Amino acid sequence: xxxxATPAPTALSRWLLMLAVAVLLWISIYSHLxxxxxxxxxxxGLQRSTPFGEAVHFFFYDTxxxxxxxxxxxxxxxxxxxFFAPERTRALLSGRRQGVGNVLxxxxxxxxxxxxxxxxxxxxxxxxxxxxxxxxxxxLISAPMVNxxxxxxxxxxxxxxxxxxxxxxxxxxxxxxxLVIGHLKMENHLEDWVQQIxxxxxxxxGDTVDDWPARFAAGWHHVREIxxxxxxxxxxxxxxxxxxxxxxxxxxxxxxxxxxVWWAVPAAVLLGVPMYTNAAGIIPIVEALIxxxxxxxxxxxxxxxxxxxxxPEMIILRKALKPTLIATxxxxxxxxxxxxxxxxxLVL
Amino acid sequence: MKTIKVLGTGCANCRNTxxxxxxxxAEKGVAIELSKVExxxxxMKYGVMSTPGVVVxxxxxxxxxxxxxxxxxxxx
Numbered sequence: 001x002x003x004x005a006t007p008a009p010t011a012l013s014r015w016l017l018m019l020a021v022a023v024l025l026w027i028s029i030y031s032h033l034x035x036x037x038x039x040x041x042x043x044x045g046l047q048r049s050t051p052f053g054e055a056v057h058f059f060f061y062d063t064x065x066x067x068x069x070x071x072x073x074x075x076x077x078x079x080x081x082x083f084f085a086p087e088r089t090r091a092l093l094s095g096r097r098q099g100v101g102n103v104l105x106x107x108x109x110x111x112x113x114x115x116x117x118x119x120x121x122x123x124x125x126x127x128x129x130x131x132x133x134x135x136x137x138x139x140l141i142s143a144p145m146v147n148x149x150x151x152x153x154x155x156x157x158x159x160x161x162x163x164x165x166x167x168x169x170x171x172x173x174x175x176x177x178x179l180v181i182g183h184l185k186m187e188n189h190l191e192d193w194v195q196q197i198x199x200x201x202x203x204x205x206g207d208t209v210d211d212w213p214a215r216f217a218a219g220w221h222h223v224r225e226i227x228x229x230x231x232x233x234x235x236x237x238x239x240x241x242x243x244x245x246x247x248x249x250x251x252x253x254x255x256x257x258x259x260x261v262w263w264a265v266p267a268a269v270l271l272g273v274p275m276y277t278n279a280a281g282i283i284p285i286v287e288a289l290i291x292x293x294x295x296x297x298x299x300x301x302x303x304x305x306x307x308x309x310x311x312p313e314m315i316i317l318r319k320a321l322k323p324t325l326i327a328t329x330x331x332x333x334x335x336x337x338x339x340x341x342x343x344x345x346l347v348l
Numbered sequence: 349m350k351t352i353k354v355l356g357t358g359c360a361n362c363r364n365t366x367x368x369x370x371x372x373x374a375e376k377g378v379a380i381e382l383s384k385v386e387x388x389x390x391x392m393k394y395g396v397m398s399t400p401g402v403v404v405x406x407x408x409x410x411x412x413x414x415x416x417x418x419x420x421x422x423x424x
Contacts, residue, residue, distance in 0.1 A: 086397045118399040125397035193389045
């Protein structure tokens with residue numbers, strides 16, 4: 001992000017004015033979503049009592065709702081991320097002990113900008129600055145799993161309780177998995193060239209964004225980048241979810257994804273590994289499945305597995321980690337997700 | 349002549365960065381020697397933690413995300 005814009009007070013007041021208008025507009029649209037869907041249905045001459053009418057209503061209620069929430073949350077995260085460049089996060093974590101370090105790493109994973117394509121440079125950058133291996137893993141697990149897109153969609157489709165639960169459990173899996181990996185002392189299972197990298201070779205201090213107009217611009221940039229990337233997945237997901245919602249009979253999923261089916265959670269985790277999609281496409285489908293009797297724990301385990309244990313990311317990590325460490329990483333995280341699924345099904 | 353290296357493991361953002369730099373250089377009529385660094389150990393030597401990174405004449409000037417045109421013009 002560039003900080004070339006001059007921090008003139010006029011730029012700031014222009015941003016604040018635009019934000020105020022945007023927030024008002026956002027709230028007024030968000031509070032009239034049901035009316036909008038109802039109005040559209042009657043305009044098309046459809047009835048909610050028919051499967052097709054119900055599917056169309058679902059689509060036109062959920063789509064604007066999810067897109068609004070996504071835009072809002074992604075903007076806020078884009079602004080927050082300007083405070084946490086990877087270099088800053090690394091400095092905060094360097095030299096931390098196991099325990100406190102893992103908790104901090106998992107939390108920073110939420111707010112530090114992360115792309116799985118730079119997972120390896122980040123991983124090595126952390127290690128070379130003296131961040132312990134287990135702490136680095138806590139970050140690496142939390143960053144993709146607990147992301148703003150997943151949280152925005154869960155919030156929009158299931159309510160804040162489920163979003164908060166996902167946040168808490170995602171952090172827990174990241175913290176505990178990192179602690180376990182740290183205790184296994186697997187530093188010698190890093191590839192040789194990684195072990196040889198000298199400590200303190202860091203040469204790049206990072207881009208600095210330090211005035212508010214630039215932070216707001218970064219937030220807006222983040223919205224454009226994320227929303228333009230995920231909206232087709234969201235539309236496809238909601239359309240498919242709408243179809244399930246309108247046509248699949250009630251309790252259809254209960255027989256094989258219900259809470260009484262003991263093998264459903266491990267099956268969901270295994271199924272999730274080869275799948276690589278972002279949270280945007282999967283969550284609307286998940287919502288529709290739950291409406292048809294699938295258990296929340298099973299479905300959350302599936303989601304976490306799809307997002308946190310992806311085959312492409314492991315192939316990237318293989319460049320820096322030896323197979324034993326990759327297998328340990330996958331095994332520990334999968335076990336954590338499994339437990340989350342079972343606990344959820346038991347409690348709810 | 350400036351030597352510019354784009355650090356990255358071949359993701360979409362890295363390709364976009366290269367394309368943008370070529371465009372800006374062509375617009376300004378500046379001669380550059382542009383190359384890609386895809387080897388991870390090589391990338392890590394520059395101490396960059398998020399890709400794509402940009403190195404101008406041996407110095408890291410950018411890391412993480414596609415740089416905008418104004419900044420690229422500033423490097424040339």
